[in-house]
Amino acid sequence: MAEEEKQSVRETAAPWEPNVVGFLCNWCSYAGADLAGTSRIPYACNVRVIRVPCSSRVDPLMILRAFREGADGVLVSGCHPGDCHYIEGNYYARRKLIALKQLLDHVGLDPRRFRVSWVSASEGRKWAKVVETVTRDLLEAGPFHYEENGDDQGRAPGRG
Amino acid sequence: MATIKEELRAAVKKLFDEDRIDYFVGYVEDYGHTFPAILAKGSDLSRLTFDRKSYNNLADFLPELRGSRVGLVCKQCEVRTLNVLAAEGQIERDKLVVVGVPCPAMVDPRKLPADEAGLDDLDESYWQEKCRRCLERNTPFADVFVGERASTPTPAEGWPLLQEVEAMSAEERLAWWREQMSLCIRCYACRLACPLCYCHQCFVEDNKPQWLDKSVRPENNLHYHIIRAIHLAGRCIECQECSRVCPVGIPVDVLNNVLARDFAERFGYLAGETAEAKPALTHYERDDKEDFIL
Ligand code: SF4
Ligand code: SF4
Numbered sequence: 001m002a003e004e005e006k007q008s009v010r011e012t013a014a015p016w017e018p019n020v021v022g023f024l025c026n027w028c029s030y031a032g033a034d035l036a037g038t039s040r041i042p043y044a045c046n047v048r049v050i051r052v053p054c055s056s057r058v059d060p061l062m063i064l065r066a067f068r069e070g071a072d073g074v075l076v077s078g079c080h081p082g083d084c085h086y087i088e089g090n091y092y093a094r095r096k097l098i099a100l101k102q103l104l105d106h107v108g109l110d111p112r113r114f115r116v117s118w119v120s121a122s123e124g125r126k127w128a129k130v131v132e133t134v135t136r137d138l139l140e141a142g143p144f145h146y147e148e149n150g151d152d153q154g155r156a157p158g159r160g
Numbered sequence: 161m162a163t164i165k166e167e168l169r170a171a172v173k174k175l176f177d178e179d180r181i182d183y184f185v186g187y188v189e190d191y192g193h194t195f196p197a198i199l200a201k202g203s204d205l206s207r208l209t210f211d212r213k214s215y216n217n218l219a220d221f222l223p224e225l226r227g228s229r230v231g232l233v234c235k236q237c238e239v240r241t242l243n244v245l246a247a248e249g250q251i252e253r254d255k256l257v258v259v260g261v262p263c264p265a266m267v268d269p270r271k272l273p274a275d276e277a278g279l280d281d282l283d284e285s286y287w288q289e290k291c292r293r294c295l296e297r298n299t300p301f302a303d304v305f306v307g308e309r310a311s312t313p314t315p316a317e318g319w320p321l322l323q324e325v326e327a328m329s330a331e332e333r334l335a336w337w338r339e340q341m342s343l344c345i346r347c348y349a350c351r352l353a354c355p356l357c358y359c360h361q362c363f364v365e366d367n368k369p370q371w372l373d374k375s376v377r378p379e380n381n382l383h384y385h386i387i388r389a390i391h392l393a394g395r396c397i398e399c400q401e402c403s404r405v406c407p408v409g410i411p412v413d414v415l416n417n418v419l420a421r422d423f424a425e426r427f428g429y430l431a432g433e434t435a436e437a438k439p440a441l442t443h444y445e446r447d448d449k450e451d452f453i454l
Contacts, residue, residue, distance in 0.1 A: 060390045061363060061371045064383050068373065081446065091444035094453075098426070099393040099419055099441070101452055103386050106326070106418045108334025117454035130454050 018138035020073045020131075021066040022047040023058045025090075028079035028120045035124035043128035044135040047075060054078065056089035060100045063114065072144045073113045075134055077127075080118040090118075112137040113144060164261065164307040169208050171259060171304050172231065176201055181231040181257050185221050187214040198225070210307075212279055215266035215288055217241060217399040220355040222251050229255045234299045235263040237290065240397035240432030241355045247439055248395075250358060260302025262310035265291040290400045292316040295433075319417045341378035341385070343408045350402035350412045351388065356395050363387060389415040394423050394440025397432040 024030040030051050036043065052058055055078025063074050076097060084090040097116050104114050117130045162170070168186070175181045187209050188197045194213040198221055199205065210233055218232055219241035232238065242258075245251045266288045267279065284292065297310035325333060348364070351357045363371050364384060372387075373380045389396075396416040403413045423429045426449050429440045 061387055064386060065371060068379070068383065081450075088444065091446070091448070092441070094448055094450055095427075095441055095444055096390070096393075098422075098448070098450065099390055100386075102418055102422045103389055103415060105330075106333065106415070107337045107382060107386070108330045108332075110330070111452070115454060116452065133454065 016139075016143060018046050018072040018135060018141075018143075019070060020047045020075055020134055020138065021071040022049045022075040022077065022131075023052050023055070023062065024049050025055045025057075025078040025085075026051055026053050027085035028083065029055075029077035029117070029127065031121035032077075032119040032123045032127045035121065036127045037124075039124045041124055041128045043131050046135045046138070047131050054084065054086050054089040054093070056086075056093035056096070058093065058097075060096065063100065067113075067144065072141075073115065073134060073138045075115045075117065075130070077117045077119050077130070080120055083120060110141050110144075112141045165209050165211075167306040168210055168233070168259070168261070169205050171306050172199075172205055172208060175231050175257055175304075176205075180229065182228040183225055184208075184231040185218045185225070186210070186231075186233040186259075187216070187218075196221070210261050212264050212267045212282070213269065215268075215404070217353075217355045217401050219245065220353060220401070222256075222355070223358040226251065227255075229257070231257040231259060233261055234258045234302065235261055236294050236296050236299070237397065237399040239296070239299055239301070241399065243432040243435040243437075244356060244395050244397060244439070246435050247437070258299060258301060258303050260299030260305040262307045263291075263294070263297045264310065265294070265297075265313075288400065288404075289320070290398055293319075293398060319414070319421070321411055322414050322417045322421065325414060337382060338378055340410050341381040344376070344378075344381040344385075344410055345408065346376050346381060346384065347407060349405045349407060353401040353405040354392070355399070355401070356392060356397070357388070385412065385415055389419060392416050393419045394427075394429060395431050396420055 024033060030049070033049065055076060058076050063076070066074050078090045078093060079085065081090055081094065101114060105111055115134050119127045119130060172184050172186070175184065182201060184199045186197065186199065187194050188207040189209040189211070190207055194209060194211055196216045196218055199208070214233070214235070217237045218234070219238045222230065222232070222245060234242070242251065246253055264280070267282050267286045268288045271286045293315050294313050295315055297313055299305065325336060328336060351362065372383055396419070398413070398417070398420060400413045403411045406412055420431065423440050427440055427445070429437065431440070
């Protein structure tokens with residue numbers, strides 16, 4: 001096992017662990033994550049995987065819903081452009097995810113909370129690296145609450 | 161010389177008399193106001209008008225009238241909407257009679273002097289924001305054109321409020337949007353006024369699964385607005401009806417403008433510019449610029 005991989009895994013659990021919801025396409029990223037497992041590559045266990053047929057199945061609604069349900073971060077992962085099992089699904093997904101990314105950045109959501117990656121079925125190592133990056137960034141960013149300073153009704157400060 | 165009102169009334173009367181249309185969608189004046197109306201055959205046409213307060217986007221009524229032969233006053237806002245609706249198969253162009261008008265640029269009623277003095281000559285400072293960005297003042301594909309052709313405008317660059325918000329830091333933007341979202345009462349007037357929100361079943365009413373919490377809390381309101389902006393991505397034609405109708409004054413269209421601006425830069429795409437352009441989200445290029453993907 002490469003030295004850098006060993007070091008990238010935290011020895012002890014942090015006091016708070018980020019909850020990441022990962023939408024993985026069946027054909028590439030899910031298989032890539034599987035390969036990371038069967039190759040016994042150690043990496044952070046913070047991503048809760050939801051398997052979808054294709055990255056274009058991921059509706060922005062699902063991503064926002066994941067945040068509403070308490071996710072600290074969301075990761076969408078699919079095949080590399082050009083490698084989609086359905087030929088062009090990830091090209092459509094890319095435009096949709098670009099749009100969502102623009103909006104989330106605009107309303108001031110920390111860019112570390114919403115990530116997209118292309119991981120193929122043979123990229124177990126890349127998958128491990130993506131998860132490490134996402135988890136490390138979220139450990140820095142901290143837990144996600146939209147209404148950090150709101151009152152118990154969820155209203156913004158200073159409103160009746 | 162006949163005024164544009166008289167010309168319009170005569171043209172519409174002719175359309176009804178020749179039995180070319182079942183309904184006419186236009187503006188009527190009453191009680192000192194101008195408002196949109198759907199006129200059926202035999203209606204009183206004497207209140208039909210087109211003036212500087214005809215700011216509503218009349219294309220909003222078209223998906224409902226689908227199947228009937230409809231005549232429509234069509235300024236540039238409607239032109240771009242019709243292009244999008246046509247590309248999405250929502251209107252039958254052969255059943256539509258487009259009445260073209262020269263648009264004098266609409267005024268913003270919130271900026272009007274109380275007595276509405278000199279309505280016809282009010283300068284840019286009284287205009288609706290959208291009119292500063294207008295591409296063309298005459299209807300390009302009119303079946304009937306009334307009035308004299310207007311000169312081609314010079315569209316203003318950029319969206320002032322969007323630029324203001326984007327000049328803020330991420331934390332300030334978060335606070336600004338929180339503030340706006342805490343005002344929203346989720347009356348869905350923005351959705352109703354939008355000519356491109358024509359879904360019979362909207363995600364906000366879905367119960368199984370329930371995508372959106374029904375409680376009116378800022379985070380739920382933001383959830384609604386972000387998804388609505390996504391549904392309008394590459395479709396919004398910047399008529400600003402959503403912001404105009406909002407009872408609490410939230411500039412809803414800023415979110416749509418974020419995407420309109422980005423899609424123009426990224427994909428060279430402007431919604432409703434032509435009837436042929438494929439909607440941005442049902443189309444792709446192999447080398448679309450992706451700058452954040454791991
Ligand atoms: S019109 Fe205004 S208050 Fe009503 S749902 Fe839209 S943004 Fe909220
Ligand atoms: S918000 Fe979306 S689902 Fe609802 S009416 Fe508009 S386009 Fe349709």
